[in-house]
Amino acid sequence: MLLNSYDSWSPLREVVLGSADNYTSHERELSFDLFFHDETPYSRIYYPRHVTPGATGHRARSPIKQQYLEELREDVEEMAEVLTRLSVTVHRPLPLDATTGEVRTPAFSAAVVPPLNVRDNSIVFGDEIIETPPLVRSRYFETQFLKPVYAEYFRRGGRWTVMPRPLMTDASFDLSYVADAADHGSLMEPISDPQPSPYDSGFEMMIDGAQCLRLGRDVFVNVSNANHALGCDWLERHLRGRFRVHRLHRLADSHIDSTVLALRPGLLLVRTPDVAERLPKELQRWDMIFPPEPEDNNFPDYDDDDLVLTSRYIDLNVLSVSPDTVLINAACPELGRTLEKRGFTVVPVRHRHRRLFGGGLHCFTLDTVREGSAPEDYLED
Numbered sequence: 001m002l003l004n005s006y007d008s009w010s011p012l013r014e015v016v017l018g019s020a021d022n023y024t025s026h027e028r029e030l031s032f033d034l035f036f037h038d039e040t041p042y043s044r045i046y047y048p049r050h051v052t053p054g055a056t057g058h059r060a061r062s063p064i065k066q067q068y069l070e071e072l073r074e075d076v077e078e079m080a081e082v083l084t085r086l087s088v089t090v091h092r093p094l095p096l097d098a099t100t101g102e103v104r105t106p107a108f109s110a111a112v113v114p115p116l117n118v119r120d121n122s123i124v125f126g127d128e129i130i131e132t133p134p135l136v137r138s139r140y141f142e143t144q145f146l147k148p149v150y151a152e153y154f155r156r157g158g159r160w161t162v163m164p165r166p167l168m169t170d171a172s173f174d175l176s177y178v179a180d181a182a183d184h185g186s187l188m189e190p191i192s193d194p195q196p197s198p199y200d201s202g203f204e205m206m207i208d209g210a211q212c213l214r215l216g217r218d219v220f221v222n223v224s225n226a227n228h229a230l231g232c233d234w235l236e237r238h239l240r241g242r243f244r245v246h247r248l249h250r251l252a253d254s255h256i257d258s259t260v261l262a263l264r265p266g267l268l269l270v271r272t273p274d275v276a277e278r279l280p281k282e283l284q285r286w287d288m289i290f291p292p293e294p295e296d297n298n299f300p301d302y303d304d305d306d307l308v309l310t311s312r313y314i315d316l317n318v319l320s321v322s323p324d325t326v327l328i329n330a331a332c333p334e335l336g337r338t339l340e341k342r343g344f345t346v347v348p349v350r351h352r353h354r355r356l357f358g359g360g361l362h363c364f365t366l367d368t369v370r371e372g373s374a375p376e377d378y379l380e381d
Contacts, residue, residue, distance in 0.1 A: 001013055001014055001089075001156075001369045002127065002153075002156055002157055002158065002369070003124065003126075003127045003128070003129065003153040003156065003157075003158030003159075003368055003369065004126065004127060004368075004369050004370060004371075004372065004373075005124040005125075005126070005214075005367050005368055005369060005370045006125070006126055006214060006216050006370070006372055006374075006375045006376070007214050007215055007216055007262065007370070007372075007376075008213075008214060008261065008262050008263075008320055008362075008367070009262060009263055009264045009265070009320040009322070009323050010322070010323070010370035010371050010372045011321070011322045011323075011370060011371040012086075012088050012320070012321045012322065012367055012369075012370055013087075013088065013089065013369040013370060013371065014088065014089040014090075014091065014367075014368045014369035015083060015088055015089070015090055015091070015365050015366065015367050015368060015369075016090075016091045016092070016093065016118050016146065016149055016365065016366040016368060017076065017079060017080050017083065017090050017091070017092060017118070017364060017365055018076065018093065018114070018115055018116040018117060018118040018359075018364045018365070019076070019092060019093050019094075019095050019096065019114050019115055019116060019145070020069070020072045020073045020076045020114060020116055020357075021073070021095035021096055021114055022095070022096045022097070022098045022114055023064065023069060023072065023096075023113060023114050023116060023357070024063065024064060024069070025061040025062055025063045025064055025111065026061070026062045026064070026113075026307055026309075027059060027060070027061055027062075027110060027111040027138055028059065028060045028061075028062055029059045029110070029137065030170055030173065030194060031135065031136045031137045031138075031168065031173065032136055032137075032138065034135075034173055034175065034178065035135050035136045035253075035254065036309050036310075036358065037177075037178055037253055061111065062305075062307045064306075064307075064356065065306070068306075068353050068356055071352050071353060072352075072353050072356075072357060074350075075349075075350050075351050075352055075353075076116075076364065078349065078350055079327075079349055079351070079361070079364065079365075080092075082327070082347065082349050083321075083327075086321055086325075086347070088321065089369075091149045091368070092149075093114075093115040093118065093145040093146045093149065094115075094144075094145040094146075094147075094148065095114065095145075096112060096113070096114035096115070096145065100112050103140060103141055105140065105167070105168070106167075106199060107167045107168055107169045107197060107199040108137050108168055108169070110137035110138040110140065111138050112138060112141070113138050113139060113142070114145070115142050115143075115145040115146060116357060116359065116364060117210075117357075117358060117359040117363040117364060118146065118364065118365065118366045119209055119210045119257070119359075119362060119363045119364070119365060119366050120132075120134075120135075120139070120142075120208040120209060120210050120255070120363065121134050121139060121142050121143050121208060121209065122143060122146065122209050122366055123209030123212055123214075124366070124367065124368055125214070125219070125239060125242070125243060126242070126375060127157070127158050127159055128158065128159035128160070128161060129150055129153060129158060129159070129160050129161070129368070130161045130162075130163060130209075130235075130238075131143045131150075131161070131162040131163060132163050132207055132208055132209050132231065133163050133164060133165055133166050133204075133205050133206050133207060133231060134166075134168075134206065134208070135206045135207075135208055135227070135254060137168050140165075140168065143162075149368075153368065161238070163205065163207075163231070163234055164205055164234070166204035166205060166206055166227075167199050167201060167204060168204070168206075169196075169197035169199050169200050169201075170194035170195050170196070170197065171194060171196065171197065171200040171201075171202065171203075172200075172201070172202075172203060172204040172206070172227070173194070173203075173206075173227065174203050174225035174226035174227050175194070175225075176225055176226070177224045177225045177250065177253060203226040203227055203230065204227060204230065205227065205230035205231045205233075205234060206227035206228070206230075206231060207221075207227065207228050207230075207231025207232065207234075207235075208254060208255060209366075210254075210255035210256070210257050210362075210363065211223075211228065211254055211255055211256060212235075213248075213256060213257075213260060213261075213262060214262075215262055215378050215379070216375040216376035216377060216378050217243055217244055217375040217376065217377045217378075217379075218243065218244045218245075218246060218282075218377075218378070218379050219235070219239070219243055219244070219245055219246070220246045220247075220248050220280070220283070221235065221245060221246070221247055221248065222248045222250070222251045222252060222254065222255070222256045223247045223248065223249060223250070224249075224250045224251075224252070224253055224254060228254070232245065232247060242375075243375065246280065246282075248279075248280070251275070251278060251279075255363075257316075257317055257360075257362045257363065258271070258310070258311070258313050258314050258315075258316045258317045258360065258362075259271050259275055259313070259316070260275060260279065260283075261316065261317075261318065261320075261362065263289070263318075263320055263323075263326065263344070264320070264323035264324070265323075265376075265378050266286050266287055266378070267286060267287045267288070267289065267342075268283065268286050268287070268288045268289070269288075269289050269291065269316060269318065270288045270289070270290055271290075271291075271313050271316060272290060273290060276288055276290075282379045289338065289339070289342060291316060291334075291335050291338055292334040292335065292338060294312040294313060294315060294332070295334060296312075298315065298329075298331045298332055299312070299331075299355060300352060300353065302355075302356070306356065307356065308355050308356065309355060309356060309357070309358040310354065310355045310358055310359075314354050314355060314359075314360050315328070315329045315331070315332045315335060315354070315360060316335075316360075317354075317359070317360025317361055317362040317363055318335075318360070318361055318362060319361040319362050319365055319367075321347070324343060324344055324345055325344065325345045325347060326339055326344050326345070326346055326347065327347045327348075327349050327361050328346055328347070328348060328349070328361070329348070329349065329350075329351045329354065329360065329361065330348035330349055330350050330351070331350075331351070331352070336348060349361060
């Protein structure tokens, strides 16, 4: 089928599901700690930093236990089976080869992680795939694993665009969001000690697809720092005349798909009423579902040396297969009952270690083909 996706709820026909092959560790360095900064204040009391972030000399690998890796692969393959049973064509990226341990550019070197959270570094607007400039160095070449899939959509007539790639020196990153949070007494730890580089060129464009909420003709983009603002500038100019781009000011540090998701026209899944009050007026007119607070027994118990990367709200990261069918984590029966009361068919999917790998069902997938021939206007009065 032809590349076609304008929103997150129309009947899903084709999807890319990430690969967990050879995911062995996380590398702690400035870009990694900045990316996960807002998601982990709940866990940092118990899972503190192992190293001081910043320069190359402070880089350190945080290994992931083999049991978790094996269970992650089992869960991802089960996701593929569930989607196939729902008549969704599932595409997969190239697997990360075990011998590929590190990548180097003129400005940095970084460990490589597999293309698991494929939502992040790409976004689809209608018949166009856009590869976005990454926020984390270890993911700099992640979309290379998706080349065969994207090339096939291009051969079918889809458009394929790559946003400008950043150099990603320490000076490329705007740390103001972190500094402001620290000034307001946040539990979040400060990130400091950026090191100079001969390739410094000031703040650079960096933005992820998961910062965008697509609603037909309109897209809302979370902007929390100068890097995001530059990326949003590019999207505004590139999409002008086809889509309307709106900015959300610091709704989260970066990604918003565990904060607010559109389940169907006029209905949002929103983390808390406090988040709802920060939404723009156009979205405050929509009906909202506020899920029950996550239960502690929904999550595995981890050891002190296991690096927890997400907040307890990660399971709001659901995937809509149609306006009335939603995939959720099987570990969240409370969320399932809440959605069923609103008329949804809930499809439970096992996903045990989402907090260790930084992504839920929405993060692990990129919807490339949904029904619908043109972007609808859902914000009309």
